Amino acid sequence: MKNSAGERFMFRYMPDMFKGDFADTEAESDAWVKGDRKKNRRPPELLTRDVVAKAITKEIARGAARRTAGVPRYRFEAESRLHQKEIASMYHQFKELAHVDITKDPMEIGPTTHYVMGGVKVDAETQESTVPGLYAAGEVGGGMHGANRLGGNSLSDLLVFGRRAGQYAATKRGSPPAIPDGEVESAMREALEPFERDGENPFAVQSALQAVMQRDAGIIRDNAGLQSALAELEQLKARARKVGITGSREYNPGWHTAIDLDSLLVVSEATARAALERTESRGAHTRSDYPDSDERQAREQIVIKKEGNRMAVRRETQPPIPADLLTLIKEGA
Numbered sequence: 001m002k003n004s005a006g007e008r009f010m011f012r013y014m015p016d017m018f019k020g021d022f023a024d025t026e027a028e029s030d031a032w033v034k035g036d037r038k039k040n041r042r043p044p045e046l047l048t049r050d051v052v053a054k055a056i057t058k059e060i061a062r063g064a065a066r067r068t069a070g071v072p073r074y075r076f077e078a079e080s081r082l083h084q085k086e087i088a089s090m091y092h093q094f095k096e097l098a099h100v101d102i103t104k105d106p107m108e109i110g111p112t113t114h115y116v117m118g119g120v121k122v123d124a125e126t127q128e129s130t131v132p133g134l135y136a137a138g139e140v141g142g143g144m145h146g147a148n149r150l151g152g153n154s155l156s157d158l159l160v161f162g163r164r165a166g167q168y169a170a171t172k173r174g175s176p177p178a179i180p181d182g183e184v185e186s187a188m189r190e191a192l193e194p195f196e197r198d199g200e201n202p203f204a205v206q207s208a209l210q211a212v213m214q215r216d217a218g219i220i221r222d223n224a225g226l227q228s229a230l231a232e233l234e235q236l237k238a239r240a241r242k243v244g245i246t247g248s249r250e251y252n253p254g255w256h257t258a259i260d261l262d263s264l265l266v267v268s269e270a271t272a273r274a275a276l277e278r279t280e281s282r283g284a285h286t287r288s289d290y291p292d293s294d295e296r297q298a299r300e301q302i303v304i305k306k307e308g309n310r311m312a313v314r315r316e317t318q319p320p321i322p323a324d325l326l327t328l329i330k331e332g333a
Contacts, residue, residue, distance in 0.1 A: 001045045001052075002106070003059045010044035013055035018047060050148060050219075050284050053111035057219045060110065111219055115149050116267075117284060118142045118274065121303070127165035133177060135165040143301070147283025194258040199244030202258040209236055209264060217272045222289045226276040233269050240265060273313050274302040 003009050008026055022044045023029040029043030045052065094100045100107055119142030120129050127135045138158040145153065194202070216229035240261040245254040280294035281287050299318045304311050321329070 001056075001109075004063050008045075009059050010047065010052065010055055013051065013058070014044055014047070015051060018051075022047065049114070049151060053219050054286060056109065056111050112214070113218075115139060115145075115154060117145050117147065117149060118271075118302075125164065126168040127161050128168065133172070135169055137161040137165045147285060149284075191259055194243055194245045194255060197242065197244035199242040200239060202240075202243040202245065202254055202261060205236060205239050205243060205261055206257055206264065208239075209233075209261075209268060212236070213268050213271070217268070217275060219284075220286045220288050221275050222287060223276065226272050229272045230269065230276075233265060233272065237265055269311060270304040273311055274304060277302045277313050277315070 001008060001010060008029075011024060011026075014022060014024070021041060023032060023041040024044075028040045029045075032040040032042055091102055094102050094107055098107070116139050119140050120136040121143070122129050122136050122141045124143075127137050127141060129136055138161070139154065141161060144157050144161065212229055212232045216225035216232075243258050243261065245252065245258055247254065249255065275285060275287070278285060278297065279287065279290045280297050281291050282293050282297070299320070300315045301318055303314050303316050305314070306312070
């Protein structure tokens, strides 16, 4: 993986805790890739996802500061046949859509949102939320993965806790909760309002929201950026209330996006407010103005709750980790 200047930059982003486990020269890295893995260590490009993503983000920033193209490029230079087999879907995707053969030519890469570690607060045993009868599992449920998620754990999360939610929900008996007709009619009116307006295209608002969150609330955050994001989110809320769409209700992605905007803005604001409150770096959350972890915040969760028309932010201290689980964690480390 190289930057715009042709440098393999991951060597300068090696965290102290990983030094000794990964190659510190290009020669050793190349030898490992070519198959000599008994005497050589893995290349730093194979560090954990969060480490590599942060390094790429910093390189893009360095490139922008030098007024050059800062987008890193990755090339599968060794064992091209093996890589073509192992990542066949990626190979064909680039080949068909971008006309790039990633076994021969470099592809531009950049980090993006991958998984939400937070989510709806649920009971660990039943997956029921604070709203009776509402269950959440997988990426929607909060607290499962802590500050970072190991690759592949999302599927086991879905299977285990999805099953728990289904089993517990199946034990419930009685009539479903009554929903007032007035609330149903109000929701229908709100959903259909974009058809009545000659307003802004909802995709334009969605694109602006993506740009704001990528820039100011992405992988590396700071106070100034998060404050700027919150200010711009208020403007985007106003724009979202005025979007207009055309066409019918059938297969209308514009309508779907118009409806989604409210939820996207809620999640974006909650993300920014929680990131602003956590004045430390931990797991996938990195504050450049608070680069170190603060053990006083280790057992604190940032909770966002709606109060009237505003989001209230508070900290909740979590109970100590049970001794048996703590033993397993230390043995695993």
